[in-house]
Amino acid sequence: MGYSNIVILTGAGISAESGLGTFRDKDGLWTKYDLEDVATPEGYARNPDFVHEFYNARRANLRDAEPNAAHHALAALEDQIDGRVVVVTQNIDNLHELAGTRTLIHMHGELFKTRCENCQAVYAWTEDLSRGTPCRSCRLPGGLRPHVVWFGEMPLQMGEIHAALDDCDLFLSIGTSGNVYPAAGFVEEVRRKGQAHTVELNLDPSEGANLFAEHIHGPASEVVPAYVRRLLDD
Numbered sequence: 055m056g057y058s059n060i061v062i063l064t065g066a067g068i069s070a071e072s073g074l075g076t077f078r079d080k081d082g083l084w085t086k087y088d089l090e091d092v093a094t095p096e097g098y099a100r101n102p103d104f105v106h107e108f109y110n111a112r113r114a115n116l117r118d119a120e121p122n123a124a125h126h127a128l129a130a131l132e133d134q135i136d137g138r139v140v141v142v143t144q145n146i147d148n149l150h151e152l153a154g155t156r157t158l159i160h161m162h163g164e165l166f167k168t169r170c171e172n173c174q175a176v177y178a179w180t181e182d183l184s185r186g187t188p189c190r191s192c193r194l195p196g197g198l199r200p201h202v203v204w205f206g207e208m209p210l211q212m213g214e215i216h217a218a219l220d221d222c223d224l225f226l227s228i229g230t231s232g233n234v235y236p237a238a239g240f241v242e243e244v245r246r247k248g249q250a251h252t253v254e255l256n257l258d259p260s261e262g263a264n265l266f267a268e269h270i271h272g273p274a275s276e277v278v279p280a281y282v283r284r285l286l287d288d
């Protein structure tokens with residue numbers, strides 16, 4: 055195989071076995087919450103306390119979570135392969151970095167960061183947030199929100215992502231249902247260039263499964279380490 059430029063898109067499925075819920079599966083977050091209420095700027099403007107409560111609960115879950123074998127396998131791939139590996143994650147958890155992945159793009163932001171809407175400062179934040187929490191930078195209360203991308207907002211680092219997709223010879227999509235754009239469109243972007251092999255690794259076939267050249271179905275903690283071993287052995 056001999057791939058030297060690998061882009062890996064990950065979604066909630068890679069963190070499911072670390073105890074973090076997915077969005078659209080049975081019992082997923084979007085079966086319990088209306089995403090319009092907790093993941094849009096309009097929902098936040100309507101009821102900031104409710105939105106803070108939602109993300110406070112998710113921060114509490116994340117404080118107890120650990121990377122699983124799939125996160126560790128991707129970090130080992132980056133360490134051991136003779137080439138470049140870029141992980142683009144839609145996840146706002148920090149499990150890739152805890153596993154040791156270094157080249158990582160958090161296109162939907164980071165749960166353990168906050169952003170001040172008054173002064174635009176962005177910094178680490180692992181505790182609860184509320185409307186009364188003062189910003190560490192400008193000292194004003196009321197401006198701190200989760201540093202996450204909501205529906206209707208622009209995903210982060212898109213220029214870097216397109217550049218990585220342009221150059222890649224292998225594109226992997228792991229644990230994502232392929233429902234949310236622009237991430238869901240990356241496989242087509244790669245296929246248009248025609249130079250990369252495309253593989254979906256997911257529990258079940260995703261919405262866009264037919265767009266991939268190869269499919270591997272099963273739990274991420276099993277199929278990802280096995281696939282990484284294949285890549286490193288070749």
Ligand code: OAD
Pocket residue numbers: 064065066067068070071076077078079082089093144145162203204205228229230231232233234255256257258259260272273274275
């Ligand atoms: P989804 O919940 O839409 O999809 C999760 C995918 O992971 C599904 O296809 C599952 O079959 C699969 N899956 C579940 N458990 C798995 C396991 N153990 N191993 C492998 N795969 C498994 O989550 P995302 O595709 O990540 O955005 O959702 C994309 C975006 O929608 C999120 O980033 C979030 C959400 O709304 C925002 O909030 C902006």
